[in-house]
Amino acid sequence: MVKDVDEATFQQEVIERSKEVPVIVDFWAEWCGPCRTLGPAIEQAVKDREGTVELAKVDVDSNQQLAAAFRVQGIPAVKAFVNGEMVDEFTGALPPAQINAFLDRVIPPPEKTPEELAEELNSNEFVVAGREAREELELSENPPTEAFKAWDEGDHEFALDLLQKEVEIAGDDPDRRDLLRKVMVGYFTELGPTSELAATHRRRLATFF
Known part of the structure; x- marks a missing residue:
């Protein structure tokens, strides 16, 4: 979506709107050659993102106070707004690859x-x-049927406790210990990187290998 905004509509169309979807603001002027180069490129890049970002264009000649408020010293000046705040910017007519990289930094991953x-x-x-x-x-x-049954039923702590004991018992059987280790590492991965349960048992398991 591309829209023209001015000093009267900027608050609503950019600041407030950016709380719902990222808004890119292109400060430009009719007489600016690089602006005419950048304009179509950034419009296409925004269009390609199918509504995940919006583009607002500000004519600096007609909105000098707005340009001054955001310290626009050269044009084209592009500024990204997310959650009501400016989060990134660039000045000049960047090539499409750099425009896309800029948008990728601004748009949260789906x-x-x-x-x-x-x-x-x-x-x-x-x-x-x-x-x-x-x-x-x-x-x-x-x-270790009981351990597997406990895991399948969602009792992850009990399952890992049982598997830990199996590792201790299998001290003279390296092949069995390795299989148990692989099972536990797989379970740690399923629990996720922030799991305290996984971290605790990962440390305990490491003492046997």
Whole structure:
């Protein structure tokens, strides 16, 4: 979306609007050659983002107080507003690649759907290795069935406690210990990087390897 704004509409169309969607402001003038070069390029870049960002154009000749308020010393001057505040800017007619890089810094990445998060997790190498190790252990002579059952039922702390004990018991069986380690590392990955439970058991597990 591209719109012309002035001193009367700037507060509503830029400051307030940027609390809902990032707004890029292009300070320009009709007589400015670089402005005519930048204008179509930045308009196309904004259009390509399909509503995730908006462009507001300010004619500095007609809005000198506005240009002064935002310390516009040369044009074209482009400033990005997010949540009511200016967060980034550049001056001059940048090439399309740099315009796109600028917009990428300003626009927050789209939130992933639960399906996308699940797909990403399922393709994680540690998760995959952990699940393969679990399958091997399930076919072994002494599978840690109770631990796997607890994990599947959501009792993650109990499951990791049981697996930790299995690692201790398997001291003379390096192959079994390695399979248990892979299962636990896969579980740590599923719990996520901010999990205190995963961090605690990761430290405990490290003492055996």
